[in-house]
Amino acid sequence: METVLIADDEVNIREGLKIIIDWNELGFEICGEAANGEEALSAILEKNPSLVLLDIRMPKMYGTDLIRIARERGYKGRFIILSGYSDFTYAQTAIRYGVDFYITKPIDEDELSQAITKIKQGLEKEHAASENIELLKNKAKDVILHEIVTGTYNTAEAALLSPRKMEEMNLYADIYQVVIYEKFSENPEDISYSFADLLKITNKGNHTFEYFEEDGNEVILLKGQFALDKFSGFLERYEKNPPQKGSPLDTLFLAYGRPVRSLDEIYLSYEEAYTLQKRRFFCMQGQHTLGYDALPKVQDITLEINNDKLEEYSNLLTDYLIAFQRNKVAETLFSLEEFLYNVKNDIASVKLFLTDLYLRIKEKANHIFCSAEIPFPTNSQIIDRIESCHYLYEIILFISEQTEMIMNATGNPSRDTVLDDILYYIDHNFRSNIKLEGIAPLFGYSSAYLGKIFNKTMGESFNSYVDHRRIDYSKELLKENRLKVYEIAGQVGYNNVDYFHKKFKKYTGMSPAEYRKNGFTPPLKNLPETD
Structure with missing residues (x-):
């Protein structure tokens, strides 16, 4: 909404101007009024209205003098002169000071409305142009900031890095540090902390830090010792008092590079922070920050998965x-x-x-x-x-x-001895290439010691027990009559069918084929293991 100031020494005219125009419909609101030239000038400089309706002859200061002084003091708003005089000299002077319309009294309502409408249209164009210019300036700054931080500017752009240019863009400081701020919560209800909130500082005029987004993260450029000290204090507090599990602060990660003293070294701090940020996944539980002092360890990593x-x-x-x-x-x-x-x-x-x-x-x-x-x-x-x-x-x-x-x-909750665990393991793994030397370390024993314990407790060797389990299972498969003998040999853990024949006959007194044909199960021979 634009603002308008009404200045006329006649109170009836001021009240009439408030009424005869639908200011809200035209996009204006009345911000004040003045009864003489001095009041009008003071109100203009204080309120900076978009438009001033000004009587040309007022006590204490003529309208033309008022306009001249206001312009000299930086006022850039619009004027509509209202006068009972049609003197061309006044009109010329008013036009020279940038008056938009010169309307004589008695005021024609339609003429005044048309003038206000044109002024509103002009103001809208000015605002749009100003916003575009500001957008272009900000865009240019964002591009320069990104190139400085990432080190992607070229030689032809080196002039952009002059101290004067950097001061104009609030980028010049005596010390810098790059921080990458990653927030990875998938919960939309989590509070999204700004970097200024974390450090409990203000960033009025971008004096303490700049930032841009990259790959969904915020890349922060700290500027000046004050900002670096604040960040250092935050790290100290954060590491001493880590956030509670599940809190919004538990879903952020900060990677930071070394402090640097010149603009052309900022990219070094950024590269370190970027390398560290990529290691966030590998941090220990409760670790939310990773700094440049951890770089030597990261850079020495050479192992690969396969x-x-x-x-x-x-x-x-x-x-x-x-x-x-x-x-x-x-x-x-x-x-x-x-x-x-x-x-x-x-x-x-x-x-x-x-x-x-x-x-x-x-x-x-x-x-x-x-x-x-x-x-x-x-x-x-x-x-x-x-x-x-x-x-x-x-x-x-x-x-x-x-x-x-x-x-x-x-x-099995009833298995309360190591031997029970070993027997359970054998019962579920005898079909594989199971060996005493292979399973002994699983239970914390040497193969020689475990073999003695097994033989003493079970009354037979480890290999004999495994053979018994394999032969028992092979008999079940032979009864089903689904698989060939060589297939059964493989199913029960014997890769060599001839070896299976030898073992089967040793413990049953007949070959697998004979067992299948006769369809009975004589008692196993509990012969000592000789393998």
Whole structure:
């Protein structure tokens, strides 16, 4: 809404001007009135109205003098002169000082309305032009700011970096530091803190910091020692008193580069902050800041994830799960986390690695514990859960919770000895290439010691017990008459069919084919193991 000041020494005319024109409809509101020239000048300079309706002859100061003085003091608004005189000299003087319309009394309502309408249209064009100019200036500053911070300006643009130019754009300071502010909450109800809110400072006139958005994050350029001190104080408070889990402050991350003294070094601080921001996913639980002092460790990272590592960790975790070795599962997950902290792969690759790892564990567990009802999430739920995690430790925690769920779903509460766990492991793994040397470490024993304990407790060797389980299962398969003998050999853990024949005959007194043909089960020979 534009404003209008009415200045006339006759009160009836002032009141009449308020009434005969529908000011609101024309886009104006009356901001004041004056009865003489001095009052009018004072009101103009104080209220800066968009339009002044001014009687040319008023006490204490003529209208022409008033206009001249107002213009000299910077007033740029519009004037409509109202006068009972049609003296051309007054008109010439008024036009010279930028008066838009000269209307003689008695005032014609239509003529005045038309004049006000034209002035309103002119003001709208001026405002639009001014906004466009300001937009272009701001856009130019944003471009320059981005190029300075990221170091992408070229030699031809070096003149833009002169101290005078930077002072004009509020970019010049004695010290700078770049901070990247990432807010990753998916909850729309979370408070969106501004950087000024975090530091509890004002940024009037952009004197303390500038910022622009890049890749959904705010890139902050701190300017001057005051701003850097405020930021340092915030870091100290934030690290001493970390935010509560689930609070809005728990969903932000700050990466910052080193302080620099010159404009042409700002990009160094930015590159450090950018490198650190990409490591946010690998931060420890409760860590929300990462500074340039951590760069040497980040830059020394050389490890990479690969299929061999995937197979190694999936086998280890599955074996420990089957053996119900919670401590070993925890140690392996800790080792996995340490390994992934030191890989140079991007976040998407790490998440894919962990997704594949969990899906492999799920597949193996379903195969081994085929009769158990394990409440696994669906594959799509697993993928979505891992993809939604903002930190590595969140995924490791999820996998840890899932391993506990698997052990609870498949474990036997009555098994309270290590040997019970070993027998359980054998009963669910005899179809694989199981060896004493391979499972002994799962239970924290050497193979020689475990072999002695097993033989003493069970009255037979480890290999003999495994053979018994395999032969018992092979007899069930032979009775079903679905598979060929060589297929059954593979199903029960013998890769060589001749070796299977030898073992079967040793424990049953007949060949697999004879057993299938005769259809009876003589007692197993409990012969000592000779392999």
